[in-house]
Amino acid sequence: MRGLTYRDAGVNIEAGNELVRRIAPLAARTRRPELLAGLGGFAALATLPTRYRNPVLVAGTDGVGTKLRLAIDHGRHDQVGEDLVAMCANDVLAAGAEPLLFLDYYASGSLDLDVAERVIAGIARGCELAGCALAGGETAEMPGFHREGDYELAGFCVGVAERDGLVTGADIAVGDTLLGLASSGAHANGFSLIRRILADQASPVDGNLLDRLLAPTRIYVQAVLPLLDDIKGMSHITGGGFVENLPRMFGPGLAALVDLDAWQRPALFGFLQQAGNIGEMEMLRTFNMGVGFVLCVPAQRAQAVVDRLKAAGEQVCVVGRVVDPNQPVGSGQLLASAQGATLG
Numbered sequence: 001m002r003g004l005t006y007r008d009a010g011v012n013i014e015a016g017n018e019l020v021r022r023i024a025p026l027a028a029r030t031r032r033p034e035l036l037a038g039l040g041g042f043a044a045l046a047t048l049p050t051r052y053r054n055p056v057l058v059a060g061t062d063g064v065g066t067k068l069r070l071a072i073d074h075g076r077h078d079q080v081g082e083d084l085v086a087m088c089a090n091d092v093l094a095a096g097a098e099p100l101l102f103l104d105y106y107a108s109g110s111l112d113l114d115v116a117e118r119v120i121a122g123i124a125r126g127c128e129l130a131g132c133a134l135a136g137g138e139t140a141e142m143p144g145f146h147r148e149g150d151y152e153l154a155g156f157c158v159g160v161a162e163r164d165g166l167v168t169g170a171d172i173a174v175g176d177t178l179l180g181l182a183s184s185g186a187h188a189n190g191f192s193l194i195r196r197i198l199a200d201q202a203s204p205v206d207g208n209l210l211d212r213l214l215a216p217t218r219i220y221v222q223a224v225l226p227l228l229d230d231i232k233g234m235s236h237i238t239g240g241g242f243v244e245n246l247p248r249m250f251g252p253g254l255a256a257l258v259d260l261d262a263w264q265r266p267a268l269f270g271f272l273q274q275a276g277n278i279g280e281m282e283m284l285r286t287f288n289m290g291v292g293f294v295l296c297v298p299a300q301r302a303q304a305v306v307d308r309l310k311a312a313g314e315q316v317c318v319v320g321r322v323v324d325p326n327q328p329v330g331s332g333q334l335l336a337s338a339q340g341a342t343l344g
Contacts, residue, residue: 010143015111019139022117026124032133034100044135046101048160056166058097058159062087063152065239067191070198071214072150074205077115079216080153081122082129083188086217087238088157089130090293093221094234096167097159099132105154106139109146119153122216129219132157169233169296172250176232176322177302178258181224182315183292185268187217189239190286197276212268220293223312230305233296242334243285243341249296250322255337257327258320266290281343284334291319 006013020039027039036045048055064071064083071080081104089099104123106116116139127134146152186194194213198205205213224234233249246256269290273283283289297305302318309316325337329344 010110011141012111015113016139016141019111019113019116019120022113023120023124026121027134030124030127030132030134032100035133035135039136041136044101044103046133046135049098049100052160052162054163055160056097056163058092058095058161059157060088060091060159061154061156062091063154064188065191066195067186067188067214068151068153070191070195070210074210074214076210076214077118077122079122079214081119081124082126082216082219084123084153084155085126085130085132085157086219087188088155089126089132089159089219089221090217090236091238092157092159093224094167094236095159095161096165096228096231096234097161098225099130099157099159099221101135101158102127102130102132103135103156104137105156106137106151107142107146108151109141109143109148111139111141112149115151119151123155126216126219130221132159165228167228167231167234169249169251172232172254172296172322174254174322174324175299176296177299177318178246178256178320178322179295179297179302179305179309179316180263180291180319181220181293181295181309182218182263183237183288183290184215184218185212185266187238187288187292189241189288193276193278193286194272197272201275209271218292220314223309223314224293224295227295227305227308230297230301231295232298235294237288237292237294241283241285241287242289242291243281243336246294246336247338249294252338253325255323255325255327255335256320257323257329258334258336259332260334261332262319263290263317281341284343285341294319296322
């Protein structure tokens with residue numbers, strides 16, 4: 001009688017090895033000179049860039065959330081990898097750090113080589129956009145744990161910054177200007193609510209709406225890194241929307257006053273608000289509303305920063321300013337501070 005094998009239990013080691021072979025060229029395209037080893041080791045090895053005098057490592061981790069459910073259900077596997085990198089790299093950027101290394105975790109019940117390759121190709125593409133190396137990762141088969149056809153993603157990004165160049169928000173003051181960089185859509189936040197809205201619709205999701213919902217999260221690294229000398233604070237508008245993320249830039253004695261009419265809200269958010277009968281404050285604490293990243297800069301440098309961002313291909317506008325938390329709130333304005341939020 002033949003004894004049981006790992007394959008009998010649902011784990012295909014050969015498929016995992018084949019995936020490593022397939023993705024090696026993808027990882028090679030992201031390689032940085034600091035990387036000391038390729039894929040396949042127990043750990044990723046790298047030196048620090050030599051141009052840093054007093055380097056600080058900045059690390060972040062995130063996933064794609066339930067946007068992944070929508071992508072899997074509709075066979076849209078090619079761009080969720082970009083989302084994964086963006087959610088981590090933009091967080092690292094918000095501290096003033098240059099993304100250096102990225103690692104991923106891909107887990108499924110049974111490894112589908114073609115699907116996994118498509119996902120990891122998206123991760124590699126995101127790493128190229130962020131300028132970081134895809135240094136390694138983990139591919140796990142977990143039969144009996146994940147449903148057939150499902151997979152989970154997690155990402156881990158390590159960045160580097162000069163200790164005296166970290167963007168901490170400590171110098172933010174009343175009167176500073178808030179600049180908003182356009183998002184590509186909902187990015188990777190609020191999808192539990194989005195999926196509830198879609199489930200309540202009588203008709204299937206059409207391809208155009210699906211394209212807009214699954215547009216990958218924008219990666220702001222290349223446009224923002226050259227401007228760090230002019231930036232006092234940064235906020236990645238992720239889960240919690242404007243309400244929770246803007247106050248993370250500064251201390252309790254300050255607030256962000258946002259002019260909600262300063263930019264044209266993408267039609268996607270109007271559809272979601274109407275279809276779900278969602279209140280304005282709930283929208284502002286759930287979605288990015290068309291602004292995926294916010295910079296705080298001195299008022300006298302705002303136009304120069306706007307010009308440089310536009311030259312780099314960004315859609316950017318002045319969305320508000322830093323004020324006292326007791327600032328009166330006018331019509332069409334949002335006041336967000338550590339103490340809470342008020343809608344005019």
